Amino acid sequence: MVTKKTLADGVTLTILPSTQFKTTRIVLNFIAPLQAETITQRSLLASLLETNSQDYPTQADLAAKLSAMYGANFGISVNKRGNAHIFSVVMTLVNDKFLPGDTQVLAEGLTFLKQILWRPNATTAGFDEATFKREKTNMQAYLASVYDNKQAYASLQLQSLYFKDSSAQRVPSFGNNTDLKAITAANLYAYYQQMLAQDQVAITVLGDLDPEQVATLLTDLPLTPRTAVTPELFYQQPLVAETxxxxxxxxxxxxxxxxxxxxxxxxxxxxxxxxxxxxxxxxxxxxxxxxxxxxxxxxxxxxxxxxxxxxxxxxxxxxxxxxxxxxxxxxxxxxxxxxxxxxxxxxxxxxxxxxxxxxxxxxxxxxxxxxxxxxxxxxxxxxxxxxxxxxxxxxxxxxxxxxxxxxxxxxxxxxxxxxxxxxxx
Missing domain, CATH: 3.30.830.10 (Metalloenzyme, LuxS/M16 peptidase-like)
Structure with missing residues (x-):
């Protein structure tokens, strides 16, 4: 039976019971109205937060921790759904029932997510400058590679042409180089604090689990109440008279x-x-x-x-x-x-x-x-x-x-x- 709970105003939890998989999948979706000026920021954040944190200061440290959790998988992605932009944090863990002894990898995995999201490699002045510069350079290279792929390039250009009157719909879900240039370690960190505090959050957990145990573990995440802003999801565009x-x-x-x-x-x-x-x-x-x-x-x-x-x-x-x-x-x-x-x-x-x-x-x-x-x-x-x-x-x-x-x-x-x-x- 599907379990649904409200953890705080604007923060929901859905637990999907399943014996189909030997893993537990945890997804934290941060949902915001689609805005042209924040798309690239959110895309860069996805890359930055996957890289390291205060507790795992290097990529090697982070990879070692995942390996220690019986080969857990962790990743962050961004995508559009009509007029919404969704920042998804995903973790897949082996279900505790298939691990030896009193292993608590679910609790360990949720602690890991808390460390990644609420203890990023940053100070009050902004994200760690070296990490920020590296990921910004990597994103520039990625964007260039997308535009070098002519099939992808043509799809993006058609999108830009079709959505000529909507800047938010024109910008790809992963951002663009023009907006990337203006992002700094300081203003990106300031936006991240805003995202954590204001985005609607929808958490989904899939696996063979005790719903009460999951809900109890998730209450440890510092997700404060927020006003849920639900945009009109479907984007509607008037017909043009001439193609x-x-x-x-x-x-x-x-x-x-x-x-x-x-x-x-x-x-x-x-x-x-x-x-x-x-x-x-x-x-x-x-x-x-x-x-x-x-x-x-x-x-x-x-x-x-x-x-x-x-x-x-x-x-x-x-x-x-x-x-x-x-x-x-x-x-x-x-x-x-x-x-x-x-x-x-x-x-x-x-x-x-x-x-x-x-x-x-x-x-x-x-x-x-x-x-x-x-x-x-x-x-x-x-x-x-x-x-x-x-x-x-x-x-x-x-x-x-x-x-x-x-x-x-x-x-x-x-x-x-x-x-x-x-x-x-």
Whole structure:
């Protein structure tokens, strides 16, 4: 039975009982409204806090401690969910039941998290300067590597084009170099204190555990009451009258043509399942129209797929092509959408897409990471808390007519094209 507790105002705990895994997974999610000016700060913090602390002053010390806890895993990441930016601290430990004697690795792991988060390698003046400079340099190198990856670069440029009127949505979840330059050890530490005190906190613990023991151990974390600020989670953007188009020339071995479409349906709203299937038929599965007709039959793309962001009402198409074929590829992609919107897809393709989505969902339930992430999503979007059987039944109930209706809401908004000068060979 799932246990839910409020540890303080704005601080919640969910304990997911499971005998499926021999590990315990602990996730502390710090949730804040998405703001362009704090995205890069939070990303740098994730790297900085993973590196060392007052109790583990070097990376070697920190790694040795994890090893001593029977090979525990620890990491911090950042990501966007619509209008929220989420800073996730994750720790995976071997369950005490599988360890010798009176081993208390769960208690030891929570003490470790407390030391990392509330005793960082810092003074009142700011983070340790040497550590800060090293991680800032590492982040600069990482950002450069992302932009050197032309497929990732094209996706980011399409995002920047599509979200041209929203600075918060334009900035990637991991930040950018422009904002990174202005961050200092002092102002980052000041922001960190603000984050610890003000962010909404959602803690999820997954494993074969005693809920009362877990709750008691977690009360030792100095999470003070805070006012929970819950932003409107779903980002809604008005339709533009004329498709935005951007072409860029860079040295690249393979041209990239990416397209963005607006949809009015969000996570687990009434038409969610129909749009999920519409995207699967369009380009979101291995037997989709884009894969079959653009890549396989016409041989016009090295890859072609679509993805659905149900928190931002967005479907994107990603392709790698020969630059000389760009007009032909645009036309054939438009044709696939027309086919979808007209319902000119086979019952077999519909059945295969439903089966694929079901299998993906079932497979995901074997991942502790997915289960804890899904718990957070269910806290943010309570209507998404459904049983496996209900998910399957909802997919089965979607008719071809509902998919057609959902597909007809897909509107092209932005086209980004990246190629080398003179075309690709």
């Amino acid at each position: 935005m188009v951007q072409t860029e020339v860079q040295p690249t071995n393979q041209a990239k043509l990416n397209l963005a479409y607006q949809v009015p349906t969000y996570y687990y709203q009434p038409d969610y399942y129909a749009l999920l299937l519409a995207n699967g038929i369009f380009g979101g599965s291995p037997m989709s129209l884009l894969f079959t007709n653009v890549r396989e039959r016409a041989s016009l793309a090295y890859y072609a797929s679509s993805s659905y962001d149900a928190f931002r009402g967005l479907i994107t198409v990603q392709t790698g092509i020969d630059a000389t074929n760009v007009d032909q590829v645009k036309q054939i992609i438009a044709t696939q959408l027309t086919i979808l919107q007209a319902g000119e897809f086979s019952d077999e393709l519909l059945a295969q897409t439903k089966a694929t989505l079901k299998n993906q969902y079932i497979t995901s339930l074997d991942s502790a990471g997915y289960l804890t992430t899904q718990d957070l999503v269910q806290q943010l979007v309570p209507r998404s808390a459904i049983a496996l059987a209900d998910f399957m039944a909802a997919l089965d109930a979607v008719t071809k007519e509902q998919i057609i209706a959902a597909a007809q809401t897909i509107k092209l908004q932005a086209v980004y094209f990246l190629s080398s000068e003179g075309g690709d060979k």
